[in-house]
Amino acid sequence: MRRKIVAGNWKMNMNFEEGLKFATSVDRYFRENPPVRGVVILCTPFIHLSGVSEILRDGKVALGAQNCASEASGAFTGEVSAYKIKSTGAAYVIIGHSERRILYHEDDKLLNRKMVLALNSGLQVIFCCGEVKREREEGNHFIIVKRQIEEGLFPLGAEEVKNIIIAYEPVWAIGTGLTATPDQAQEMHQYILVLVKYKYCIKIADELPILYGGSCKPSNAAEIFSKPDVDGGLIGGASLKKEDFIAIAEAL
Ligand code: PGA
Numbered sequence: 001m002r003r004k005i006v007a008g009n010w011k012m013n014m015n016f017e018e019g020l021k022f023a024t025s026v027d028r029y030f031r032e033n034p035p036v037r038g039v040v041i042l043c044t045p046f047i048h049l050s051g052v053s054e055i056l057r058d059g060k061v062a063l064g065a066q067n068c069a070s071e072a073s074g075a076f077t078g079e080v081s082a083y084k085i086k087s088t089g090a091a092y093v094i095i096g097h098s099e100r101r102i103l104y105h106e107d108d109k110l111l112n113r114k115m116v117l118a119l120n121s122g123l124q125v126i127f128c129c130g131e132v133k134r135e136r137e138e139g140n141h142f143i144i145v146k147r148q149i150e151e152g153l154f155p156l157g158a159e160e161v162k163n164i165i166i167a168y169e170p171v172w173a174i175g176t177g178l179t180a181t182p183d184q185a186q187e188m189h190q191y192i193l194v195l196v197k198y199k200y201c202i203k204i205a206d207e208l209p210i211l212y213g214g215s216c217k218p219s220n221a222a223e224i225f226s227k228p229d230v231d232g233g234l235i236g237g238a239s240l241k242k243e244d245f246i247a248i249a250e251a252l
Contacts, residue, residue, distance in 0.1 A: 002209045004038030004225075005165060005232040006249040007126060008239025009066060009094060009213075012045060019048040023055045025242055030060040030249075038232060038252045042239075043094050043126075046080050053089030064092030064126065067100055070113045082114070082121040093118050094234070096128040096152060098171045108151035115156065115164070124163045126234065127153060128213070129192075133172035141170070142191055149195055158200050166192060166210045167234040173214025175236055182224045185212040189229035218247035225251055 014022060023042060030040055043064040044052050053063050069079035085093055095118060096111040111127070118125050129148040131141040145168070153164065168188050170180050180188075189210045197205040212224050213234035224230055232252055238244040 001206050002231045003165075003207075004252045005041065005209055005211055006038065006235060006245075006252055007041035007043055007064065007092070007094075007165075007167075007211065007233070008235050008245050009043045009097070010045060010048075010239060011066065011099070011236060013240055014045070014048070016047055016051065019044055020051050020055065022240075022242065023048070023052040023061075026245065027055050027059050027061050029242070029246055034060045035249060035252070038249075040249050041092055041126075043092065046085075049085065049088035049090050057089070062092060063088075063090045064094060064123075065090050066094045066097065068093050068095065068114055068118055068123075070110055070117070072117055082118040082123055085118075086121045086123050091124060092126060092165075093123045094126045094128065094167075096148070098128060098130055098132075098169060098174060101128075102132075102171070108148055111152045112155050115152070116160075119156075119160050119163055124165065126165045126167050126211070128167045128169050128234070130169040130171050130174075130214070136170065136172060141188070145188060145192065146195060149192060153196075154199050158204055161196075161200060161204055161208065164208065166208060167213045168192065168210060169213035169234060171214075175215070177215050179215040179217075179220050179224070180212065182227050182230070185224055185230050186227035189227070193229060216248060218244050218251070221248040221251035 041062045065085045068082040100106045131144040193205045209231040216233040
């Protein structure tokens with residue numbers, strides 16, 4: 001019952017022209033070969049949003065941003081609000097990526113604020129969670145993810161959670177080539193769904209997609225996605241190569 005999703009996260013890669021060219025070829029592929037199962041999303045830097053939105057219009061690929069401001073509008077030099085993102089034609093925004101958490105010190109309280117603004121603007125949110133290497137080695141990965149979910153997600157009401165997608169991204173697997181095993185992904189996804197079930201209800205848990213992220217590539221995507229509670233992937237490095245991104249989306 002949960003939606004299947006593959007979302008590419010370009011991070012701070014590709015200049016404007018490269019991004020439009022890349023989006024054009026991905027768009028063309030999926031118009032010719034519509035995804036049979038699931039949603040394909042490109043999460044681009046802000047500068048690409050309106051241009052890529054034109055390219056993807058009426059096609060088979062959706063558009064998302066990688067972050068949004070924690071304020072709605074006003075004197076916040078350099079920030080981009082959820083409402084402005086929505087006005088480009090984007091439908092999704094990633095919130096709480098570990099690079100934002102670690103490098104920009106974004107905590108779950110702030111992330112929840114961003115999520116509320118994003119949801120109020122009509123965006124769907126890809127909310128990221130995941131432990132760092134030391135936390136896993138010390139056996140604290142469940143505690144860490146539980147805290148992120150409780151503080152970031154659980155202040156939201158049941159209606160709001162319907163527009164959330166969770167991405168479990170163990171930080172030690174992001175961009176490192178070290179992928180979580182399909183069983184490690186499955187056990188964390190299952191754990192998150194149990195938390196969601198007890199906080200909200202079975203129906204909400206049954207409809208909340210959970211993506212895996214962290215060195216997902218064509219060679220491991222199918223095996224990871226075959227797990228019952230893995231509903232797709234958030235793809236970084238491999239989303240920058242058209243063939244790899246398409247192969248991962250096809251693995252759904
Ligand atoms: P990766 O990144 O696929 O390059 O590991 C995933 C992510 O950061 O979302």
